[in-house]
Amino acid sequence: MIQKLQKSLPRSCDGILITSEENRRYFTGFHASNGMLIVTHNNALFLTDSRYIEAAQNKITACPVMEMKKIKEQMTDIFKATGLHKKLLPKLLVESDKLKVSDLKYFRQLFKPAVLSTVGGDKIINSLREIKSQQELDCIINAQRIAEKAFDNVLNFIRPGVSEKDIALELDFYMLRNGAEALSFETIAVSGKKSSMPHGVPDGKLIKKGDFITMDFGAVVDGYHSDMTRTVCVGEPSDKQREIYNIVLSAQANALKTIKAGITAKEADSAARDIIKNAGYGEFYRHATGHGVGIEIHEGPVVAGNPKIVLREGNVVTVEPGIYIPDEFGVRIEDVVYVTADGCINLTDSPKNLIIC
Ligand SMILES: [Mn+2]
Incomplete structure (x- = not known):
C-alpha cells in the first residue's frame, strides 16, 4: 500500500504526512489511536508512542517504525530517515479532510522548515482507497456474511411486542458474537410510521401487526x-x-443492472431515481x-447526482434507493456491489422478496 502511495505522489511535493486513524491503518495495516506515517518518494517512516510501539514493530513490515518520545528533539532523525533533510524547504501534503485546524498549526511548527500543503493530499489517498484489492474485498465480503447471518437470525426474533431497540440489539449482539470486531455504525431499526425517517433512531417503540420495519446495519472485519x-x-x-416495496425493488434492480465501470455516478443514481x-x-x-x-463506512465514490464522478473497476458501492412517506411508512433496500468492467458483482446474498414476519 505504501508503494502504491509513493507511485501516486506527484514530483511537485516531497512527501505526505498521514495522521488520521483510518489512513494510517489503510497504509500500514496497523490500528492504533496514536501514530503518524510519513511517506516520501523513496522512504517511509511510522511513528507511534510507547503504548503501541511493540505492537507496531510486530505488525508493520513495509517501513521502519520509530518510537515517539520527545518529538521536537527527534525531528532531525525523522528528516534523515525520510530523506527530507536533503531539501531546503521540503513540501509535505497533509490530509485536509481529516486534520483538525489545531493539529495543522502544530504540525506546521513541528515540521519547519518543511512547508505543509493542504491541497491535493486527500485526492491522492481517496483515489487509491476507492479501488479495492482482492484482500480488501475479502474483508468486506466476510463482514457482509456476518451481517447476513444476523439478518437471518433477527427474522426469527421479530414479532409484535418486541421493541425497535430489542431488534437493533439482537442484530448487534449477533454480529459481535459471530466475528464482527465492531459495528459499521449505530444500527437502524425503525418501525411503522417511524420507518419514514431514513435514519431514524430505534427506541422502546413496540412492534405491531402491519408494521414495516427497516433495518440498516453492518459489521466490521479487519477494519x-x-x-x-x-x-x-x-x-x-x-x-x-x-406497491411501494415493489417500486423500490425495481429501482434497485435497475441500478444494479446499470452499474459498471465507466458510467457516471449520476447515471447510476438516475437508474434508480427515474423508476x-x-x-x-x-x-x-x-x-x-x-x-x-x-x-470507512462512507467513502468515495458518492453515487448521487454528480456527472463528473465516474465509477471505476474495483469500486465497492452501496445501492440503496428508498421511498419515505411521512406519517405513513418507508422502504429502503440496500445491497453492496463490486464494480467490474462490464457490470457489478452483488456482494449481498440476503433475499429481497418482501419478507413477512
Ligand atoms: Mn449505506
Whole structure:
C-alpha cells in the first residue's frame, strides 16, 4: 500500500504526512489511536508512542517504525530517515479532510522548515482507497456474511411486542458474537410510521401487526465495513405497502443492472431515481443512491447526482434507493456491489422478496 502511495505522489511535493486513524491503518495495516506515517518518494517512516510501539514493530513490515518520545528533539532523525533533510524547504501534503485546524498549526511548527500543503493530499489517498484489492474485498465480503447471518437470525426474533431497540440489539449482539470486531455504525431499526425517517433512531417503540420495519446495519472485519438494509413486514402488508416495496425493488434492480465501470455516478443514481420518479414518488426519495464502502463506512465514490464522478473497476458501492412517506411508512433496500468492467458483482446474498414476519 505504501508503494502504491509513493507511485501516486506527484514530483511537485516531497512527501505526505498521514495522521488520521483510518489512513494510517489503510497504509500500514496497523490500528492504533496514536501514530503518524510519513511517506516520501523513496522512504517511509511510522511513528507511534510507547503504548503501541511493540505492537507496531510486530505488525508493520513495509517501513521502519520509530518510537515517539520527545518529538521536537527527534525531528532531525525523522528528516534523515525520510530523506527530507536533503531539501531546503521540503513540501509535505497533509490530509485536509481529516486534520483538525489545531493539529495543522502544530504540525506546521513541528515540521519547519518543511512547508505543509493542504491541497491535493486527500485526492491522492481517496483515489487509491476507492479501488479495492482482492484482500480488501475479502474483508468486506466476510463482514457482509456476518451481517447476513444476523439478518437471518433477527427474522426469527421479530414479532409484535418486541421493541425497535430489542431488534437493533439482537442484530448487534449477533454480529459481535459471530466475528464482527465492531459495528459499521449505530444500527437502524425503525418501525411503522417511524420507518419514514431514513435514519431514524430505534427506541422502546413496540412492534405491531402491519408494521414495516427497516433495518440498516453492518459489521466490521479487519477494519473493513459492510452495509445492508432490508425492510420486512410484520403480518400482511397493505396494497400500498406492497406497491411501494415493489417500486423500490425495481429501482434497485435497475441500478444494479446499470452499474459498471465507466458510467457516471449520476447515471447510476438516475437508474434508480427515474423508476421512483416515473412511479410518481420522486419527492419521497431524497437521499443519494449509494456511497463507497471500505475502511470507512462512507467513502468515495458518492453515487448521487454528480456527472463528473465516474465509477471505476474495483469500486465497492452501496445501492440503496428508498421511498419515505411521512406519517405513513418507508422502504429502503440496500445491497453492496463490486464494480467490474462490464457490470457489478452483488456482494449481498440476503433475499429481497418482501419478507413477512
Ligand atoms: Mn449505506
